Structures are given as structure tokens and as C-alpha cells.
Amino acid sequence: MSETQNSNNYTRMNGGIVTYLKQSYVVMKNEIVKFTRGKKMLLFTALIFLVLILLTAVPYILGEGLSDNATELAASYSSFIALIVLLFATLFASTSLVSEFEERTALILFTRPVKKSSILLGKLTASMVIGIAFLAFYYVFTSVVSLAVAGSVDATLLTSFGLAVLYLFCMVGIALLISSVMKKGSTATIITFVMSLLIFSIVSTLLGAYDVENWWLPDIASGAIYDVFGFTFGGMIPAVTVDLVQTSGVFIAWGLITTLIAYFLFKRRSF
Amino acid sequence: MTSEYPIELINLRKEYGTFVAVDDLSLKIKKNSFTGLLGPNGAGKSTSLKILTNLTTPTSGAVEINGINVTKNSWEALLTVGTVVETPEFYLYLTPRETFRYLGQLLGMSSESIKYETDTILEKVKMTQWADKKLGTFSKGMRQRIALGQALLNNPDIIILDEPTSGLDPRGMAEMREILKTLRSGSKDLTVLMSSHMLHEVSDLCDHVAMVDHGKLLVHDEIDRILGDSESRTVIVKTVEKPDNAMVEKISEVSNVASARLYDNGIEIRFKGGKSEQMNLFNTLANMNITVYSMSEDSNALENKYLSLIKDSR
Missing domain, CATH: 3.40.50.300 (P-loop containing nucleotide triphosphate hydrolases)
Known part of the structure; x- marks a missing residue:
């Protein structure tokens, strides 16, 4: 398809890959503006600060202070990452598709020459960009504290960050899938939260109890974000060997499959 | 394209x-x-x-x-x-x-x-x-x-x-x-x-x-x-002179006019035919020294047609 010139003398776009990516980028920018101007952003930022303040201040309040072991310190901070990612997906990604229908903005957006795949890609990218920004802030804060208290930073922190990003992709995919079928944003949020926190845990516990492999479940795989430090907390908790390839594969597979299903459901969805 | x-x-x-x-x-x-x-x-x-x-x-x-x-x-x-x-x-x-x-x-x-x-x-x-x-x-x-x-x-x-x-x-x-x-x-x-x-x-x-x-x-x-498919059309005519019964009577006698009556400071005229008949009516009124400053089609005309079509389809 070629570009066409209209009477207003501007060139109408063609339908190639560049246009497709440009439209995704425009959708992503709008999603980021939506996040930054919304109350959820404020709430989530406050939550992150609260977690970091508690992790840093409580040991001093209890008179112990933070550990001067860089690995122990990094492990203690990273133990909350999986929960933070889960909350992020619940708060942000779970409403991103359903809100277009619920808030009737689909009547403006979907009647434009914009492919639904562009919209989905834009929303997925926006969730990833904001999520990564929050994670980066969390890990940078951890590194700064580690430098100040332990005098060094455990290099494994970078591996943990990489796994956290992949887990974010996995959880955003699941949230988008739920968002693509729900009628109300509030329902999508609740189901994403319950599914991620409760259903996966029940399934993985039951599978574990019956000696069935459960490593492929996101909640089990997410343990690697902390386990990667191999820290045992004085031998009380046995160290777990992390298979980085397998764990990364689990996150990527969940992210890709759920996003693809979300796309097909979103594409077929009528207003 | x-x-x-x-x-x-x-x-x-x-x-x-x-x-x-x-x-x-x-x-x-x-x-x-x-x-x-x-x-x-x-x-x-x-x-x-x-x-x-x-x-x-x-x-x-x-x-x-x-x-x-x-x-x-x-x-x-x-x-x-x-x-x-x-x-x-x-x-x-x-x-x-x-x-x-x-x-x-x-x-x-x-x-x-x-x-x-x-x-x-x-x-x-x-x-x-x-x-x-x-x-x-x-x-x-x-x-x-x-x-x-x-x-x-x-x-x-x-x-x-x-x-x-x-x-x-x-x-x-x-x-x-x-x-x-x-x-x-x-x-x-x-x-x-x-x-x-x-x-x-x-x-x-x-x-x-x-x-x-x-x-x-x-x-x-x-x-x-x-609307032209209808046998008759209705227009509301506003005149410079204050319309009265005598004017209505004179208009009623014009050929093609089916009926005329005082209506909302004007005269409602029902006549047979389409646009050309409406134009003739306008000229006839001018020849009768009735100064028309407004002739609008009755807004009910489309409604009547619509209702009759809807009724027929049920």
C-alpha cells in the first residue's frame, strides 16, 4: 500500500512495519502519560518508598543495623521483589486493555486505522518500561545502601535484576490476558491479584505435595530472584541452586504465550 | 481510491x-x-x-x-x-x-x-x-x-x-x-x-x-x-399582513390547495404536488398581494412518511 496525499496536504501513512512500530510507540507514550498522571502511580511510588524505608530503617530501630555482608544485604532487599512485581502487574497492566472498553475510549481508538496488535504492543511496552524503571530504582537504592553499609555491591544483584525483569514480563502477560477478557477494570485487578498470589500458590503447593514437577509455575520460578544469591541466612534456609536458563525460559514462555492469547482475544473482542 | x-x-x-x-x-x-x-x-x-x-x-x-x-x-x-x-x-x-x-x-x-x-x-x-x-x-x-x-x-x-x-x-x-x-x-x-x-x-x-x-x-x-412521493405536502406560510380568515378563505380557493388554516401566527397550507407546485403557490400568493416572508416545510412531513413506512413494515 502506498502513501496518499489528502486535500489537507499531509501525507497519509502507509501500512508498513515502520508505521506499525510508530503507532505502538505513540500508544506506549500515551500509556506512560496515563500512568504518570494517575493516582496509581502515586500509590505505587509510595509503596516502593515504604518498602525501602522499612527494610532500611527497621533493623536500626531494632538495634541490630543492616548486615555488613553485601550478599546478605542484597538478598534481604531482593526477597520482596516478586511481590512488588506482582503488585505492579495487578495495579497497572491488569486494567490497560479492559479500560478502553469500560471507559468507552475504544470508540475513539478502535475506529482509527490502528491495528489492535499495535495497541497491545504499545500497552505491553509501556507496562514494561514503567515496571523496569521502578525495578531499576529499587535495585539502585539497594546498591547504594550496600555500598554505604557493606562497602561493596554483590555482582549477583545484576542477575537478580535480569530475572526480575523477565518475571515482570511474565506477570504483565498474565495481567494482559485477564484484561483482554474482563468487562470491568476492578474485576480484572482482583482476578489478577488472586490468580497471582493465591491460585498459583495453591496449584504449586498441591503439585509439590504430590511430588509433581512445579518448577514451571511463575510463583515457584520467581523464587530465583532471591535464590540466585545462594544465601542461607545462617544455614536456617537451605540454599537453592538456580537454573538460570530454565527460570528465564519459564518467565519468557509464560509472558509470550499469555500475551499471544491476550492478542487473539483482544482482536476478536467487539465493542 | x-x-x-x-x-x-x-x-x-x-x-x-x-x-x-x-x-x-x-x-x-x-x-x-x-x-x-x-x-x-x-x-x-x-x-x-x-x-x-x-x-x-x-x-x-x-x-x-x-x-x-x-x-x-x-x-x-x-x-x-x-x-x-x-x-x-x-x-x-x-x-x-x-x-x-x-x-x-x-x-x-x-x-x-x-x-x-x-x-x-x-x-x-x-x-x-x-x-x-x-x-x-x-x-x-x-x-x-x-x-x-x-x-x-x-x-x-x-x-x-x-x-x-x-x-x-x-x-x-x-x-x-x-x-x-x-x-x-x-x-x-x-x-x-x-x-x-x-x-x-x-x-x-x-x-x-x-x-x-x-x-x-x-x-x-x-x-x-x-416526500414528493406523498400525494400532498404541507407548508407553513408567514405573511407581512396579519393573517385572518378572509386570507385563509382566498388561499383555500387556489387550485391544488387541499386545505388552509390559521396556524401559529401564520397559515398552514396543504396542497397537492411537489416542489414545482410549491413554487407556483408562492407566485400565486404574490399575485394575490399576499406578501410572504417565509415559507417553510412542515417538520411533520418526514415524520408522517416515516411513521407510515414503519407501520407498513410491522
Whole structure:
């Protein structure tokens, strides 16, 4: 398809890959503006600060202070990452598709020459960009504290960050899938939260109890974000060997499959 | 690509379970026409427009815009189309200017084009002073004007409107109609398809009308021809002289006049024939030294035709 010139003398776009990516980028920018101007952003930022303040201040309040072991310190901070990612997906990604229908903005957006795949890609990218920004802030804060208290930073922190990003992709995919079928944003949020926190845990516990492999479940795989430090907390908790390839594969597979299903459901969805 | 009939509905059928919303509907909208899609609630108007704007898919049949199948290739089909379907909502955290920028960027417009079009359109829809206020603070009427504005953003060749004055207060309705009138008069190549169940609105704005009921097309033609099919027409005549019974009596005796009566500071005249007979009537009244300063068609004319067609279809 070629570009066409209209009477207003501007060139109408063609339908190639560049246009497709440009439209995704425009959708992503709008999603980021939506996040930054919304109350959820404020709430989530406050939550992150609260977690970091508690992790840093409580040991001093209890008179112990933070550990001067860089690995122990990094492990203690990273133990909350999986929960933070889960909350992020619940708060942000779970409403991103359903809100277009619920808030009737689909009547403006979907009647434009914009492919639904562009919209989905834009929303997925926006969730990833904001999520990564929050994670980066969390890990940078951890590194700064580690430098100040332990005098060094455990290099494994970078591996943990990489796994956290992949887990974010996995959880955003699941949230988008739920968002693509729900009628109300509030329902999508609740189901994403319950599914991620409760259903996966029940399934993985039951599978574990019956000696069935459960490593492929996101909640089990997410343990690697902390386990990667191999820290045992004085031998009380046995160290777990992390298979980085397998764990990364689990996150990527969940992210890709759920996003693809979300796309097909979103594409077929009528207003 | 443009054709003589830029909008075509071809044997369109849409089922929701056992309910048939659109039933084998075929309709060709002529280029540069302003067509009103009339029908009672549940007649299939909105469903047809939703299929046309790719918000839903047909059970069978097809819709084409400029010869391009909307369901199969919505991207290309909607490239030159502006739409206002139902009462759309906006991203309430954005201002009108930001909204137009967002939609303009999606359409691949340059920053200069977006700025120029935004300023022009906001003036056209009388929202310039609200350009930088958050949409969340706007009334329904203001949002509807922005909705119409965004439909004009890519300088479309085709505009599809689904009950554009629905839910507005009388002032909002009047303002919206004024804007639509300026669109109609101001544009060179513009085809408009507008659904409504307000007959006077269609009568006021449209030159063509398509009436549907139970998802089927009852009639589609120029409004004048549809009304001309009737055996008689009714006009309201306003005269400089104060109308009285003697004047009414004189008019009653004019050939083709079926009846005349005093009506709302004027005279309601029912006569046989179409436009040429109406022109003859005007001349006859002038020859009778009755100074006519206004002769308007009775707004009930379309309603009568509509009601008779709806009645026949049931």
C-alpha cells in the first residue's frame, strides 16, 4: 500500500512495519502519560518508598543495623521483589486493555486505522518500561545502601535484576490476558491479584505435595530472584541452586504465550 | 481510491444469538451526500455503523468503504474516515490539544499538520478557549464537540456519526447541528452518514435519507423525492399582513390547495404536488398581494412518511 496525499496536504501513512512500530510507540507514550498522571502511580511510588524505608530503617530501630555482608544485604532487599512485581502487574497492566472498553475510549481508538496488535504492543511496552524503571530504582537504592553499609555491591544483584525483569514480563502477560477478557477494570485487578498470589500458590503447593514437577509455575520460578544469591541466612534456609536458563525460559514462555492469547482475544473482542 | 458510492453495505446481517439486529441490509451511500439513517430503537442503525467502523464484525455480508472491505482490511478502509459512534469518552487526563496530538500522531500526521488542524478544528467546534483544560472537567456537550472535532482531524472524506446529538441538552443539540451544517456547506468532498431518530434533525441536515426497521431497509432516496412521493405536502406560510380568515378563505380557493388554516401566527397550507407546485403557490400568493416572508416545510412531513413506512413494515 502506498502513501496518499489528502486535500489537507499531509501525507497519509502507509501500512508498513515502520508505521506499525510508530503507532505502538505513540500508544506506549500515551500509556506512560496515563500512568504518570494517575493516582496509581502515586500509590505505587509510595509503596516502593515504604518498602525501602522499612527494610532500611527497621533493623536500626531494632538495634541490630543492616548486615555488613553485601550478599546478605542484597538478598534481604531482593526477597520482596516478586511481590512488588506482582503488585505492579495487578495495579497497572491488569486494567490497560479492559479500560478502553469500560471507559468507552475504544470508540475513539478502535475506529482509527490502528491495528489492535499495535495497541497491545504499545500497552505491553509501556507496562514494561514503567515496571523496569521502578525495578531499576529499587535495585539502585539497594546498591547504594550496600555500598554505604557493606562497602561493596554483590555482582549477583545484576542477575537478580535480569530475572526480575523477565518475571515482570511474565506477570504483565498474565495481567494482559485477564484484561483482554474482563468487562470491568476492578474485576480484572482482583482476578489478577488472586490468580497471582493465591491460585498459583495453591496449584504449586498441591503439585509439590504430590511430588509433581512445579518448577514451571511463575510463583515457584520467581523464587530465583532471591535464590540466585545462594544465601542461607545462617544455614536456617537451605540454599537453592538456580537454573538460570530454565527460570528465564519459564518467565519468557509464560509472558509470550499469555500475551499471544491476550492478542487473539483482544482482536476478536467487539465493542 | 474513491468511488461514486464510497460507503456500501452489502447483504449485511448481524445476529446476537437468536436476535437478528441487521437483516440482509444493502445500502449504497452516494459520494458527497449527507445521508440520515433513520429508524426506531433496535432497528439496526447503530449495529450497522459499528460494523462500518470495525467495532464489531458482521455475521454475513460485507461493508465497504471506498471499495475496501472494512472487516478484512480495516486499517486501509478507515484511513480516510472520521467517526463519532455513540457517546465516546476520552482520556480524561488529557486536554483537547493533547488528545488531538495523540490521535494525529497515530494517524501519522506531522507536528505542523496536527497543530494547524487542532487550531482550525477547535475554532470550528467552538472549543478554542478550552484547548488546554483537562477533558475530565468537561460537560457532555463539550465532550461531544471534541468528539466531532477528533473525527475531522485527518480531514476525512467520509464522516460516520451515530446519533451525534444524543444526550445533549437543547442548546448543545442546536450547537452541534450548527457545526454539522457548516461542515456540510464548507466542504468539497465530504460524504456523511448519520444515524438519528430525530426526524427534524435529519430533515434539517440531510439531503438523503435511509429508513430502516427490524434490520431491513425500508426506503433510501433523496428527502425531497421521498416526500414528493406523498400525494400532498404541507407548508407553513408567514405573511407581512396579519393573517385572518378572509386570507385563509382566498388561499383555500387556489387550485391544488387541499386545505388552509390559521396556524401559529401564520397559515398552514396543504396542497397537492411537489416542489414545482410549491413554487407556483408562492407566485400565486404574490399575485394575490399576499406578501410572504417565509415559507417553510412542515417538520411533520418526514415524520408522517416515516411513521407510515414503519407501520407498513410491522
